[in-house]
Each structure stands twice: as structure tokens, then as C-alpha cells.
Amino acid sequence: MATTYEAIATVTVGSGGAASIEFTSIPQTYTDLLVKYSLRDNVTSGGASNNATISFNGSSANGTSRELYGNGATAASASLTNAKVDYHSSANATANTFGSAELYIPNYTSSNNKSSSSDGVSETNATTALMAMNANLWSQTAAITSLSLAPSGGSWVQYSSATLYGIKNS
Amino acid sequence: MPTTYEPIATTTLGSNAASITFSSISSTYTDIVVVGRMVAASGGSNNVRMRFNGDSNTNYSLTWLYGDGSSAGSFRNTSINGITMSYPNSSNGINPEFIVHVQNYSNSTTYKTALVRNSWAGTNGAASAQVGLWRSTSAINEISFHTTNTDLGAGMTITLYGIKAA
Numbered sequence: 001m002a003t004t005y006e007a008i009a010t011v012t013v014g015s016g017g018a019a020s021i022e023f024t025s026i027p028q029t030y031t032d033l034l035v036k037y038s039l040r041d042n043v044t045s046g047g048a049s050n051n052a053t054i055s056f057n058g059s060s061a062n063g064t065s066r067e068l069y070g071n072g073a074t075a076a077s078a079s080l081t082n083a084k085v086d087y088h089s090s091a092n093a094t095a096n097t098f099g100s101a102e103l104y105i106p107n108y109t110s111s112n113n114k115s116s117s118s119d120g121v122s123e124t125n126a127t128t129a130l131m132a133m134n135a136n137l138w139s140q141t142a143a144i145t146s147l148s149l150a151p152s153g154g155s156w157v158q159y160s161s162a163t164l165y166g167i168k169n170s
Numbered sequence: 171m172p173t174t175y176e177p178i179a180t181t182t183l184g185s186n187a188a189s190i191t192f193s194s195i196s197s198t199y200t201d202i203v204v205v206g207r208m209v210a211a212s213g214g215s216n217n218v219r220m221r222f223n224g225d226s227n228t229n230y231s232l233t234w235l236y237g238d239g240s241s242a243g244s245f246r247n248t249s250i251n252g253i254t255m256s257y258p259n260s261s262n263g264i265n266p267e268f269i270v271h272v273q274n275y276s277n278s279t280t281y282k283t284a285l286v287r288n289s290w291a292g293t294n295g296a297a298s299a300q301v302g303l304w305r306s307t308s309a310i311n312e313i314s315f316h317t318t319n320t321d322l323g324a325g326m327t328i329t330l331y332g333i334k335a336a
Contacts, residue, residue, distance in 0.1 A: 004331070005175035031329070032205065066295040068237025077237025077297075106207065106267055115267055117289040117297065133237070135289030135297040169180045169205075169329040 004168040006030075012161040017042060020150035023164045026108075028143060030166030033105040037162035039088035040098045041151035048093040049122035049130045051084035054103070055148040056114065062139035069132035084152065086120025086132045091154075093124035098160065103136075108144040113137060174334040175203075182327040186211040190322060191314040192330050197276035199332030204270040204313065209323035213261025216319040219252025220270065220302070222282060222310045226251050229305045236298035252316060253302030256288045260323055266290040275310040282310060 011021045026033070041050055053060055063083025069076060088099030101120025108114060116138070121131040149162055176199075181190050195202070210216050221230075228249040235244045247254065256266035268288035275282060286300040304310075315328065 004173075004177050064291065064295075066237065066239040066289070066291060066297050068235065068242055068297045068299075070242075075235075075237075075242040077239055077242040079239035104269060106205065113292075115289070115291045117267060117269070117287060119287070133287070133289070133297040133299060135291040135295050137291030137295065139292070167175075167205075169177045169331075 006166050008164045008166050010161065010163040013156045013158055015158050017155040017157055019155045020148045021156060021160070021162045022146065022148045024146040026145050026147065026164070027166065028109045031107065031169040032167040033108045033144070034165040034167060035103040035147065035162055036165070037149060038098045038100050039149070039160045040090070040093065040157045041088065041154045042091050042157050043151065043154040044091045046090065046092070048090055048124040048126060049087045050090045050152050051080065052086065052088055053083050053150045053152055054085050055083060055150070056138050056140070056144045057142055057146055059140065063136065065134045065136045067132050067134045069130055071128040071130050073128055083138070085134050085136055086118045087122035087130045088120065089122045089124060093122065094126070097123055099123060105144065110143070111141050113139045113141060114144060176332050178330040178332050180327065180329040183322060183324050185324050186321040188321055189314050189316045190326070190328055191312065193312045195311050195313065195330070196332065197309055197311070200274065200335040201333040202272040202275045203331040203333060204328060205331070206268055206328035207326065208256055208258040208266045208268065209326035210258035210260045210317065211321035211323040213259050214319060216259060216317050217257060218255040218322070219316050219318065220255055220284065221252040221314050221316065222304050222306070223308055223312050224314065225304070225306065230302060232300055232302045234298060234300045236296050238296040253284055253286065253304070254300070255286060255315070256290070258323070262294055264290050264294055272310065278307055278309045280307060281305050
């Protein structure tokens with residue numbers, strides 16, 4: 001039986017931080033892609049949570065998302081633009097705390113618009129913290145050959161990490 | 171390292187069909203994962219439902235949590251004839267994608283629970299999560315997908331994976 005759930009690459013941010021986490025030259029041999037990530041940015045303005053921005057093939061254009069989220073007190077829904085997806089922890093979150101999320105991208109080599117789903121949390125030791133589920137659409141038809149995760153502002157701090165997996169259905 | 175995540179079968183409809191069925195599912199895995207994309211043969215109100223072992227009686231229940239971009243909500247169905255997955259609609263391009271986890275599917279002592287995550291993006295889009303229950307202690311050896319109205323549409327694709335704990 002062939003291995004069907006394979007780790008393609010892992011990126012861990014070093015001591016200087018990073019403006020983004022990039023996966024390039026993604027093999028076109030899988031059926032679906034899965035990204036699991038643990039992220040914290042260095043943004044001090046605003047709250048303890050921020051959205052990440054995802055780019056495919058170097059572009060975040062035409063990226064939209066429908067989001068269902070809750071903060072421990074209320075649940076709501078929002079429409080996001082500019083390729084923003086689920087939450088991660090900011091510099092205002094409890095020290096040493098990173099948000100966790102995963103992004104599933106089916107049929108990433110197709111010539112259709114690319115849809116994906118993601119689930120994420122921005123944990124912090126406070127009265128409220130955000131978790132979200134997103135239905136994402138990237139309205140571009142090119143096969144996905146590279147993928148980037150960037151904070152909405154600032155940069156990823158050291159020890160932020162992401163792993164890209166490929167999944168084959170045969 | 172043993173292979174613990176294995177594809178069992180994939181079905182892609184070449185033409186419209188009343189259902190998709192995966193039968194004779196091996197009991198050698200620990201959990202089952204189902205990944206797919208729904209297509210309806212036509213527009214209008216239409217639920218895709220998942221059934222186990224061909225049971226089309228009202229032995230299922232469901233709790234649903236959703237957000238459509240402007241509001242969030244939850245509802246529950248009791249005693250329905252399958253676990254509702256989502257609402258594909260060919261007239262407005264809604265083709266939900268889904269991932270289902272069925273843990274401990276082959277035990278013969280507990281009722282079976284399915285965790286469903288589905289999403290459809292863009293116009294009329296939404297993100298949702300469901301938990302479904304099949305009130306049966308039978309080991310699951312068949313999983314099928316049906317609609318409440320029109321046929322499943324050409325292009326609908328589903329893959330079944332098996333996961334081993336060791």
C-alpha cells in the first residue's frame with residue numbers, strides 16, 4: 001500500500017522572525033494538500049488575535065472567506081476579503097502562546113477555482129479567545145504550486161512553524 | 171514506520187446517480203475519514219445525507235453549527251433517515267466540500283458518532299460543522315450517500331480513507 005499522507009516540508013521561524021512562511025515548488029502528484037501551523041505575530045496594536053493572509057502562487061488576490069467564529073462568550077459569522085483566514089495569536093496574547101490551525105485544500109492541481117476549509121484558534125489566557133472555521137475561496141484557476149502564510153501586519157515570531165502535507169487518494 | 175493512513179476507495183460520478191455506496195469496508199482500521207465534494211443534479215432544495223449499513227430508517231440525529239458570513243446559528247434534527255451533510259445546488263453553484271471522521275467505526279458495542287466539517291465558499295457560502303449520531307451498535311461496513319430530492323450530480327467525488335492506530 002502506498003504512503004498517502006506525506007509530509008512535504010516544515011518551516012520553523014528562526015530568531016530574527018519572518019515576514020511570511022513559504023512553501024514553493026509544491027509537487028503536483030497529490031490529490032489534496034493539508035497545512036498545519038502554529039503561529040504568533042509581533043503586532044502589539046489591537047487584541048490578542050489576528051487573521052493570517054494566505055497566498056497561492058504568490059497572489060492573495062481574489063481570496064474571500066466565510067467565517068464562523070466564537071470567543072467563549074458569543075458566536076457570530078463574518079465575510080472576509082483579501083485572502084484572510086482563521087486566527088493566530090498576536091503579541092498581546094499570553095507570552096509563549098501560539099495559535100494553532102489547519103488548512104485543507106482539496107484538488108489543488110485542478111483548473112477550477114480553489115476552495116479550502118480551515119479551522120484555527122488563537123489561544124490566550126484571558127476571558128475570551130477566538131476560534132474559527134472558515135470556508136475559503138481563491139478565485140483563480142491555476143494549479144497551486146506555492147503557498148504562503150503571512151500575518152496581516154508585522155511578522156511571525158521565532159518558533160512559529162508550519163508543515164505542508166500531501167494526501168493521495170490512491 | 172507502518173502506513174496508518176490508507177485510501178480505501180474513490181468514487182467520482184461520470185453521470186447523475188441516485189446514490190454513492192462504499193460497501194464491504196474492512197474492519198481492520200481504527201477510524202474512517204471521508205473526503206469529498208458534493209454536486210447536485212439540479213437546483214432546488216436538496217439535502218445530501220450519509221447512511222450506514224444501508225439503514226434508511228429514522229435512526230439518526232444531528233446537531234449543526236453554521237456561519238454564512240452575516241450570522242451564526244445552530245439547529246438540531248432528531249430521528250431523521252441519515253446524517254445531513256450539506257445542501258448542494260446546481261442552479262447557484264453550491265458544491266460543498268466536506269471531511270467526515272468516524273471514530274471506532276467497527277466496534278459492536280456503542281452507537282456511532284460522525285464529526286462532519288463542510289464548507290462552500292463564495293456567493294451564498296458558509297462554514298459549518300455537524301455531529302451526527304447513528305443509533306446502532308452494529309459495526310459499520312457500508313457508508314452511502316443519498317439526496318432528499320434530486321440525484322447526485324456528475325462530478326461528485328468521494329474518497330474513503332482508513333486510519334490505523336498502530
